[in-house]
Amino acid sequence: MSLMHASTAPTRRPTASGTLMGWVLVATFPGILMLTWHFGWGVITNVVTAAGLAVGLEALMVRLRGRAPLVALRDNSALLSGVLLGISLPPGSAWWLILVGTVAAIVVAKHLFGGLGQNPFNPAMVGYALLLISFPVAMTQWLSPQGLFGPEALSLGDVLVRWAGLAEASSLDSMSGATPLDAFKHKPEAVMASEFWASDPLPAGSLAAWRSVALAWLAGGALLLYKRLITWHIPIAMLGAMLVLTTLLYAIDPSHYGSPLFHLLGGAALFGAFFIATDPVSAATSRKGKLYYGAAIGILVMLIRSAGAYPDAVAFAVLLMNFAVPFIDYYTQPRTYGHAAPQRGIRLDPIDDDQERLP
Template sequence: MSLLHVDSVNDTPATLTQRPTNTPSIMAWVLIATLPGIAMLSWHFGWGVLSNIIIAGALGVALEALVLSLRKRPLRPALADNSALLSGVLLGAALPPGSAWWLITIGMVAAIIVAKHLYGGLGHNVFNPAMVGYALLLVSFPARMSLWPPASGLFGSDAISLGQTLANVAGQTSLATLDALSGATPLDAFNHKPKGLMASEFWATQPLPDGMLRAVQQVSLAWFIGGAFLLIKGIIGWRIPLSLLATLFIGASVMFATDPSHQLGPVLHLLTGASIFGAFFIATDPVSAATSQRGKLYYGIGIGLLILIIRSAGAYPEGLAFAVLLMNLAAPLIDHYSVPRAYGHSARQDRKPS
């Protein structure tokens, strides 16, 4: 996740002077903003959240240093900006808690080496690095990527112990055992609902482990607190998060009103998946996102629509990673047609290459 270029298309001098422009400080503020979400995830899902983040963050820094050495680039400036660490934190937070070290390693190699440095490094990546790593893992290891533990907490008799977490991380726990210990998330459970079963009947069966629904909703609210902090600090703008979440909410409302028996409600779409996490921490990456004011709105709308389509009609219960990557491809085209015409020039003149 690179936040080197805080976009300035259509910005006024006032907004440019109010927002942080130093890359290390920007990364530091984003890392701080992830703390509420990480804390709530850890509180509900245990030590595996922290193991994910520590391993992914360390791998991000190590892989960054390795590639920079191979490219004969100076290490200190690149490592000091914390962009690789941030990619690791975001990917680690998105993975099922207690993921095996080799799974995290594959994801981070895809994020740092493939998605970032093969395109030239920080500021040149076409795709969001963290989402490239996540999408690769989701397609390659769908069974392991669905193994979310029940919301048994960080402490207590039902919580997964630190020792068991370390065994999972080391790869010593079989897939069958992990599957037996895991619990369905709301989106995953609803996605596998029998077609003939009404939504009201489905929820009446209590298909989720105890506390799961409450846990994922509280995690989403914690990510919202971190996102609001980034908005207040001026690290991100409001257009992408608002357009993404509004599109998802309005679209889900229309679908739910049309067929309430077989569609997920709009509030559940917002609070039971990665919608808020993605809206504030993933989609707002200014390197891979659209940069003009209108373009950001179109970009957010596109991601919201794609998330809704993938969740409703696709094979995967969560569509954030695929939606972001598809809109990353569209971002240059969106910017090309959404940058306002300069005064005294025709639209055709403005679109000619300089």
């Protein structure tokens, strides 16, 4: 992420990109700590590996483009992309899986489009979506919430075995469990929601773990709002659209649709609303555009969760709306300070009839 878009009216001095990224990294700490507390050391290995690879690939690409790597790395954008990607992956993911995702994020989604500020898509979500499509089995092996120090928790050594790709497939299956959204998505059609939850389909403590993680992301998002690093428009529009749709679906058929609380706290909705959808490079920029952009993401998340093949869908919804950002920005341009009306493709220096016109 970076603070790349200029304001349309006089405002306070913009925050430097490196400082902005640093505060966003700080805001991820509550979520990372809560994920680690519930899902163990694999969260740390994910984040450290992805962050290190992202910084290394950023330095390599910047060097190949003839620029000084140390200067470019000061904006912390690659570090943040790596951290966000590592957070999104199943805890204890293998190094090669993280490498593939990081290459897709930094090399393909960022530098092949021109580098920081030129990428039309959120780099971390490009890497995540590629991995989810290409390696669906590895991307659905979420560890059960066995804790960090509990009797059933994996030791750091066990996690490093998984990270190195040396764990047997049978042991991976035995340690993994479905996420709440995934379990509910694939419940038999004939089974009512009450019957489904009564059967204890999830490992013990899963719902509570995911809800506490979601609230930790909410705390981090509140810090971003307090520091004025993001505005409320995208998160509130996204979560509000999800709340409206899931309330309607739950009111129509509570036996086959999850409750509003389940959808808001059972997956990556809050993480996506505050840390992914608000990326100022790939998100809409005007206030009205941010509302449309965020609401459309929330609608797409619920449509994909309800009728699509993927249980969470935040990454796909954000990437789809990244496509639409130029269109949204064009039709929601605010009036530029000092002008009477928005300038949408209006030539400021019109050519006179007697001037030569270019073909």
